[in-house]
Amino acid sequence: MARPKQVRIIDVGPRDGLQNESARIPTDVKIRYVDMLTDAGFGWIEVTSFVHPKAVPQMADADEVYRSIRKKRGVRYTTLVPNPRGLERAIAADVRDIALFVAATESFSRANINRSIAGSLDDAQAVIEAARPAGVRVRAYISVAFGCPYEGVVSAEQVRAVADRLFELGAEEVGLGDTIGVATPGDVNRVMEPVLAKLAPAEKWGLHFHDTRGTALANVMASLELGISSYDSSAGGLGGCPFAGPSAAGNLATEDLIYLLDGLEIEHGVSLDKVLGASRFIVDAVGHPLTSKVYQAGGRLTTVPAPR
Numbered sequence: 001m002a003r004p005k006q007v008r009i010i011d012v013g014p015r016d017g018l019q020n021e022s023a024r025i026p027t028d029v030k031i032r033y034v035d036m037l038t039d040a041g042f043g044w045i046e047v048t049s050f051v052h053p054k055a056v057p058q059m060a061d062a063d064e065v066y067r068s069i070r071k072k073r074g075v076r077y078t079t080l081v082p083n084p085r086g087l088e089r090a091i092a093a094d095v096r097d098i099a100l101f102v103a104a105t106e107s108f109s110r111a112n113i114n115r116s117i118a119g120s121l122d123d124a125q126a127v128i129e130a131a132r133p134a135g136v137r138v139r140a141y142i143s144v145a146f147g148c149p150y151e152g153v154v155s156a157e158q159v160r161a162v163a164d165r166l167f168e169l170g171a172e173e174v175g176l177g178d179t180i181g182v183a184t185p186g187d188v189n190r191v192m193e194p195v196l197a198k199l200a201p202a203e204k205w206g207l208h209f210h211d212t213r214g215t216a217l218a219n220v221m222a223s224l225e226l227g228i229s230s231y232d233s234s235a236g237g238l239g240g241c242p243f244a245g246p247s248a249a250g251n252l253a254t255e256d257l258i259y260l261l262d263g264l265e266i267e268h269g270v271s272l273d274k275v276l277g278a279s280r281f282i283v284d285a286v287g288h289p290l291t292s293k294v295y296q297a298g299g300r301l302t303t304v305p306a307p308r
C-alpha cells in the first residue's frame with residue numbers, strides 16, 4: 001500500500017488534552033484555545049465532550065465552549081458523546097459532528113462508562129439512529145484497541161468484532177485508540193492488517209495514539225505504510241483518559257506529527273508555528289511543562305552564528 005500524499009490531522013487537545021488536567025481551566029481560555037487551533041488551519045478539531053460532569057468535571061462547560069467558539073466554514077468541530085443523553089445535550093448546543101466511543105475490553109468499558117461492551121454498542125446504535133435525522137455526523141472510537149490497563153494485550157479479533165458492529169450501525173469512520181500508549185509498529189500491523197483485509201479500506205480508519213512509551217511517531221510511520229490518512233494528536237502533547245489509571249499519558253503531540261509529515265512531504269494544511277502559538281498559550285493554564293519534543297526544541301531548525 002502506498003503512503004498517502006495527504007493526511008488529515010484532528011487536534012483533540014481541547015477534549016482529550018484538557019479532560020485530563022487537574023488545574024481548573026477557565027471556559028474563556030478553552031474557547032480562545034480552540035479559536036487559535038482554528039486559525040492554525042485544522043480541518044477537524046475535537047472541542048469538548050458531553051459526558052457526565054461528575055465523571056469529568058473539566059468538561060462540565062461543554063455547552064458554553066461549543067456555542068462560543070468561532071466556527072470557520074468547512075471545519076468540523078467534533079464533540080465526544082457517550083450515550084443518548086450526551087447526544088441530546090450536543091444537539092441542544094447545535095453540534096454537527098460527534099464522536100462516540102466503545103471499548104475493546106469489558107473491564108475498560110465498565111471503568112470508563114459503566115456499561116458492558118454490548119450495552120455500549122446498544123447506546124451507540126441509539127445515538128447513531130437519533131443523530132442521522134438531526135443531520136449530525138458520527139465518527140466512532142474504539143478505546144484500548146491495542147492494550148488495556150486491566151486485561152493486558154488486546155487481540156485483533158476483539159477490535160475487529162467491535163469495529164464490524166460500528167460500521168454496520170453506520171459510523172462514518174472508526175478511530176482506533178491506543179488509550180494507554182502501549183502499541184508498537186508490530187501491534188499496528190497485527191491489529192490493522194486483518195481489519196483492512198476483511199472489514200473496510202484504509203480511508204475508513206483513523207488512529208489515535210498516546211505517546212506513553214515514546215512509540216507514537218513510529219506507529220504513525222507504520223500506519224502510513226498501511227495507507228491510513230487520518231490521525232488524532234494534541235497540541236503540545238496534552239492528553240490522557242482519567243479512567244485508564246496512571247499509565248495514560250499524553251496524546252501524540254501535533255507539533256511532532258507535523259514535523260514528521262513535513263519531513264516526508266505529506267500534506268496536512270496545518271501551520272506548525274500557529275500550533276506552537278496555541279501550545280504557548282495553554283501552557284500557563286495547565287501549569288506544567290508540555291511534552292512535545294518539537295515544542296521543547298523551539299520549533300524547526302534555526303541556525304545561530306558558529307562560535308569562533
Ligand code: HMG
Nearest residue numbers: 050051052055082085086112113114143144177178179241
Ligand atoms: P452512569 O452513571 O452509568 O449514567 O454514567 P446513567 O445512564 O445511569 O445515568 C445516571 C444519571 O446521569 C442520570 O441522571 C442521567 O440523566 C445522567 P439522573 O436521572 O440521575 O438525574 N447522565 C448524563 N448527564 C450528563 N451527560 C451525559 C449523561 N448520561 C447520563 N452524557 C456515563 C454513564 C457514560 C454518563 C459516565 O460514565 C460518563 O460520563 N463517563 C465519562 C467517560 C469519559 O469521559 N472518559 C474519557 C473519555 S474516553 C477517552 O478518553 C478515550 C479516547 O480518547 C480514545 C483513546 O484514547 O483510546 C476517546
Ligand code: MG
Nearest residue numbers: 016177179240
Ligand atoms: Mg485518547
